Amino acid sequence: MTEQDALVEKLRGMTGWPADFAATPYGAEPCDIAIVGAGHAGIEAALAVSKLGLRTTLFSLNLDSVGNMPCNPSIGGTAKGQLVREIDALGGAIGRLADAAAIQYRMLNATKGPAVRSPRAQIDRRLYQELAKHLLENTEGVHLRQAEIVAVLSEPVVRKSAADQPAKMPPSGAKTPEMPSSVEARYEVRGVLTRSGAWHPCRKVILATGTFMESRIITGEVSIDSGPDNLFPSHGLAASLAAHGLKLQRFKTGTPVRINARSIDFSRLEIQEGDAEQWTFSFVNEDNPEFCPKPTRDCYLTWTTDETAAIVRANLHRSPMFSGFIRGTGARYCPSIEDKIVRFPDKERHQIFVEPMGLGTEEYYLQGLSSSLPEDVQERLVRTLPGLERAVIQRSGYAIEYECLDPLQLESSLEVTDVRGLYGAGQINGTSGYEEAAGQGLIAGLNAARACRGLEPLVLGRDEAYLGVLIDDLVTRGTAEPYRMMTARAEYRLSLRQDNADRRLTPIGREYGLVNDADWARFVQRRDLLTAELERLRSTRILPSPERDRIFDQAGSTPPQGGISLAEALARPEIGLDELAQLDALIDKSVDATLAVPADASVSVSVDALVKLPSNLPSSQLSQLNPSQLNPSQSNSLQSNSSQSNSLQSNLPLPNLPSHLRRAAVIEIKYAGYIELEQRRIARFKKDERKRLPADINYGAIRGLRIEAQQKLAAVRPRSLGQAGRISGVSPADLAVLSVWLEMWNREQSSEQRTNTVSIPAPGGQNVELSRNSAGKNEAEVTNK
């Protein structure tokens, strides 16, 4: 038997082997972690793996579609923008890539409060793809490979008697022992197989297959097996997963037509300009003088007409959505135009946004006109919109169906419970959206790498990040439709703002090895500046003067009787940034001394730096930063610098204080009361999160739990009572039962050591002795009030 024969025989014996495999398998390059799919999830996963010093092979069906945006040419939006900021704070790439390819910035809800303020930008999608691919190609430990993965191969977990008990955690940083799953998995991943026969052995596999698994695109009566943008679909991988006993579901999403700009009468559209004030997605680009945004493009707005509705209605019978041709479950929040017109017949018109696809293209994307109607209907439909009467379609709209995992099969680490070493990220987990995918990719990459190193996974709480909410929702509640991040899903959104994402998460990212030295140094500086500004606002009092009172009067706020601190003034709803600037101007300028904040406070990093290794700072930057300041443990050297200078001139406005930090300080002060209120709620929430449920509960044996709840709990295997309470199908009564059970279980655990002495009175009728459960009670009264 040749070596190859032996390999084939070995692989054939594994779980997930494809039945009709044509190629002859050969042993290919092994790696620590194989990542299937180089979309937004795959990119972040690969970068995270690299940061932890492990090797990954990142597979893509087509290397020209790395980081593709098959739908909206935009990143961010409500809640999604918060996700981007969080990923960026954790050292991820999406924010930096978006900044490098953004062609219009808009801060949504700018006036509706900081918790709903959400960054969004139009993206040059070709440029984004190029940057993403280039970044990966330049990342140490990442091997980008064009190939179709057709199988994940695994072997059943051999249960050793000792392995039945969860092992003790190995010391952090230990290399060899793998982190044991809390629940015994049935399989353990061995590697992945490409269609052409390459066998890549690996320790972990991250699936980031997007909408490609067994995908089908549908336009009217026409359906073809295809991924988005006419890319090849992935065949066989889904079956390989099903062979592991994994439950798959079929989701559907859709996209609108793209039209040529030269066929648009822009004069008939309402123009939507970007923000005048430049901001950035990435914290590292904030106030970076070297950050150079791309030229901008405008967006436009038009509306559907009666004619549009008439055409839709007349052709509904040809819509695959209504004919039953499409089986997949679509998202309620992303309805096609035919959906909108059928479900909201009273709405006279629907908004359609006309968005540029990039600087080097004339294609425009029609947001809001997603449709799977036949091509001829789409042609007519588009031309019913004012300004688009002569529109020339370059790409048709379509619906796309694809296979994904039921995310209830995942742990909070994004590892598949039943298959050790297999992780899911992005649309395969039932989500939709680039940002949702990127966030999961980062977490899956980090946790897979940590598992290789024998370290506990990072699980972000619902009180820590939208990313925590997202993953908790997925693995706890599952999803019956493509899941989109929404502000409404976050219970503690006043604390989960986009402006404080770095303060929430960068320290965590640093601790977990995701944030490089330069970014960390920048963060520490920002944080210290903010602390100093807050201190200044609280300690600076403005005494009464006609000038001062005029500022209050003009703002419609009663001038305070005596002196008032800037913080107190800001706590008034009428006093905002403008008034603060005016009040600041009153402070004596004569002692205007510059604080020890270097004018070039922000260490500049060009887009090129993205491709450098995390700790590999360009020498020019190294010269600006004292190496001792780069060490997180000594980071307070920066802090002491600024606070020292601050104490000298604490009432003076900080010169060079970046406007975003000034704004952040104002938010902290204005929202202090509400944030405090929320912190109290978080404390309550955490109480149940801390009540850990044993991993091996036999839910079927808990009396009083309804069958549905037993099944749901057994499927989700919640980590805590708090998580159990969020499982749909677990009613408050079930949770009450479970908490009672947990209490009884805990009591049993502790009472096993206790002796239960209940002495029965002798027939003579002596005193009854009750030592059990009667502590502190009258022996004759067991009513224990």
Add this chain to the structure above:
Amino acid sequence: MSKVIFAFATPPGRSGLAVLRISGDEALTVAARIFRRGRLPLSLQAPASGSAHDVDVAAGAGAVSAPKSALTPESALTPESALTLESALTPKSAYAPESVFTPPSAEIADLPGYRAVYGFVIHPTSGEVIDEAVLLCFRAPRSFTGEDMAEISVHGSGAVRRELIGACLAAGAEPAGPGEFSRRALLNGRLDLSQVEAVLDLIDSDSQQARRVALRQLAGQLSTRVKALRDSLIVLVARAELAGEYPEYAVGEDRFEWDDVAPELQNIYGQVQQLIDSYAAGRLIREGATVCLAGVPNAGKSALLNALVGIERSIVTDIPGTTRDTIDEWLHIADLAVRLTDTAGLRSVSDDDIENLGMERTRRTMAEADIVFWLLPADRPVNAAEIEPLRERANLQGVRVIPLISKSDLLTKQADLADFRRRWLDLWNAEFGELNEFGASVTSGGASAGETTACETTAGGTTVAGSADVGTTDFAGESEILACSAKTGAGLPELREALADLLGEMTRGGDTVDLISSERHLFSLKECREVLNELLAAGAGLPLDIITVLLNMAADALGEIIGATLSSDVLEHLFSNFCVGK
């Protein structure tokens, strides 16, 4: 398989009846070991009075009051007299069986559900008879816990209780842990949270009205009402969320404008307030009212207590564990349980430390009372010194303080009495404000306007402590300060009537509106109200994100009541405040 647990469902202390509950898969097997059907063996009837058990069993069948023969304390048929402590504890005087172990009664073990059997309880190993009893059988799942259950009613004496506990242990049952009956009820899906608390109220209540309220809450009316309010809030939450989530679509009729939602919020706020208002009435109905007799020393408080209790002697139950210096008696007035408390007399200064301690306790008792009768003895001059201790009223917020002339028999001439009353009325009014329609001055702590915050002890929304209007309504000088004599009984019926009117007013609405009667519900409702209050006060100036968060919080607070968002805090609180066996 659940182990068999037992506990008394009735509160500790001497009472007409004590009810033991046994629950578990083998509950009836345990019961069969300790219960025998039929009349007590004749030999045991000797120490008791002849007709004792027939009468008592009739009482045990559900009557609240003791049999008539108990009217005179000396001959009262207390459990001790039916079966003395000695006879219960000493096997020599008890029925001595021939065998050492009595076989279980197959008849009891196989009893169908909802069947009552008259008989007696014995110790399973000694066979010693403990007391006569009625056994009520429940079969799973139609029982409080959802398991097989036996309820055994015996006489409520400490000795009988102790013996019965021994018998249960010997029969293989275990004492229930804290809240274990309710936990099992929950475990078996018999109760949701608000129902658990209503059951507690149902059992705790010893008046008809409280029973009605508890029954209604059990049927889920509170839940229904709270759920409806929460649903209304959720509608607003959704609108606000839309505005933040889809700013480009929240335009036109879908936009979120404060002015559009404010009226609906105001409406919800009003309904939440209404529920909160019903709490005070609910509490009175459930827990009974506390009426405190207070005054300067020798004002005739103790005599009045005795006189009032004497009238109600037949339904007085004493509560053990009272302090040395305040005496509690329970009365039934206006369908309510009323705890009447006698206190040590108050005067301004005393060098006696013990007296000071007693006065301190009096002040505390007054502060915790619902109603305080301040006695003005007829043998003392009309003098501000008599009401001097009332001046320090800071801790009397929400307490109704009513002047009452005592020892009226000392003013033999009607004219003297009338004059005495008038002069006191003037002085009282000058000090504390006008009397009201109940013929009694209702003052409230810190009665001057604006001095105190609004207090929760309101009834039907008529009286709010701290309001300057209190007690001034419709009073044209015809009401008088009540007067009575403990010695002659004069004025006592009027006093009772005035008290009944006042209590009726304080619990008005308790019969018809949904009542909340638990602290947990009150807490959640107040939380909701606070949030709505904040919203309504600042709403127009608040940014959307804050409005949305506050709306969410208000809905969450209501969700807590119906268990829609359950933090195990609630359960912990519930179970630690829950009396086992109820």
